[in-house]
Ligand SMILES: O=C(O)CCC(=O)C(=O)O
């Protein structure tokens with residue numbers, strides 16, 4: 001496998017297309033269920049997990065044109081099974097399989113990222129802690145009557161270290177910012193788009209930049225995507241690795257902890273949380 005930075009599409013990632021097809025299928029079926037059925041998994045106030053739409057934290061924030069189901073995969077004892085749908089029936093089995101498979105892909109990628117910086121290959125995983133987090137989100141963007149007035153998702157970079165994004169196989173919508181311009185991301189069926197998140201930017205002292213991205217709304221077609229977020233254990237201190245600080249590249253970021261907790265306050269106000277971590 002070869003990687004390029006900020007965001008890139010990973011094709012030979014080790015997870016079979018047939019399995020990813022099953023994942024897409026159960027997600028589609030879930031969002032087609034009657035509202036009463038989906039609301040059995042409704043997100044409760046103050047939680048991330050569950051079924052719902054954009055969180056309202058501020059009166060004047062813009063809302064994302066998107067429904068989502070958020071589920072935690074690891075650590076095992078924190079996965080809040082009450083939010084793992086039992087309908088469609090195969091959903092839980094598929095989430096269990098996804099949990100095993102994505103951890104292998106994550107390890108492979110993190111080792112490869114470390115090697116590309118001439119670092120010891122386990123350096124990222126060690127910093128993330130024994131109880132690092134992986135969660136998956138199923139996004140559903142219904143057709144929007146006025147796509148000129150709404151966004152599927154506001155521009156943001158993820159709070160994760162890395163995010164694996166499985167895009168819709170037929171409907172485009174994702175855009176990534178580069179040199180202050182938006183670029184559309186083409187669809188490669190069954191590829192994961194790997195997005196560098198804020199906590200990787202901090203750890204690599206800005207060598208890998210977190211990718212600012214947005215999802216457009218669409219007037220005629222529904223769109224489904226699945227990002228999987230990899231995040232350090234919340235109590236771990238995340239800061240630039242000593243090996244990546246030197247005279248030419250002084251330390252650029254403060255140490256952070258519980259980064260995800262403050263992240264949404266910034267997101268909902270369309271601000272970049274990583275700016276608060278800059279020295
Ligand atoms: O749906 C997409 O294309 C992007 C999803 C995303 O960026 C997110 O959920 O953080």
Ligand SMILES: [Fe+2]
Nearest residue numbers: 156157158213
């Ligand atoms: Fe994102």
